[in-house]
Amino acid sequence: MMSTDKRPSGLAQPVGAPSPGRIAAYLGLFVLGAVVGAAGGLVQSGWFPGGLLLALAGAGGLFVGGARATGARAGALAPAAGWMLAVLLLTASRPEGDFLFGAGVGSYLFLLGGMALAVICATLAPGRQPGGPGARLGK
Template sequence: MSPKPPAKPTAPTAPAASTVSRNARIAWYAGLAVLGVLVGTAGALVQAAWLPLGLILALLATAGLFYGGMRATGTQVGVAVGGVGWLVAVILLSLGRPEGDGVFGGGVGELLYLFGGMAIAVMCTTLSRLSRPTP
């Protein structure tokens, strides 16, 4: 009888682990898109209510969404997905209705909110990638 070679350890299947990670990432992105629409809508309503403080509050919420999206997902895609949701809400609210009703009246505060939010999104997107923790 010759000695048996040692059994090779079997590695866990990689597709199952990557599927969970992929599904979780898709759920994060969908949640960030919905959160972007909500933050954009709330910011559009708040920024004109108390002009200097409402605008600052709306821009802080926008910055929190974008930076939080980057921290939650670890990539710049998290910022972009939240930014797309925010931009869709702001653009749809700025179009108004045929009767003339609209959320944005066309003042300086609305322009600062729109361009400030886009500038914050670009700043958060161009931040360096987060370092991965070592195991």
């Protein structure tokens, strides 16, 4: 018995559906972003100018590396979301009055610099291109 469905097999799956491996990579990048954000929050105030630069360089390297490893902008956004979540949770003061981030220039530079790096890396990351040979119209 023949099937009446004449669609090619490549069109059976939605084009934008991520594979389970890609989803695992994004989740791993999210967790790694949270770890880098927590470590950066500790380092940036320890050695003021050097620690701040080290924390921002680590975050920027993770954002760029995630984008290049996955070949998509979401590769930069996943660790940026984890970084942002960790940093925002660490800025909240506890009921005992303890806090990790002081109200100093270094803390604000870390927060704003990390957000700026996330936006820059996600903007400049290469978008996913469809596979296949390139073709020019009109030829």
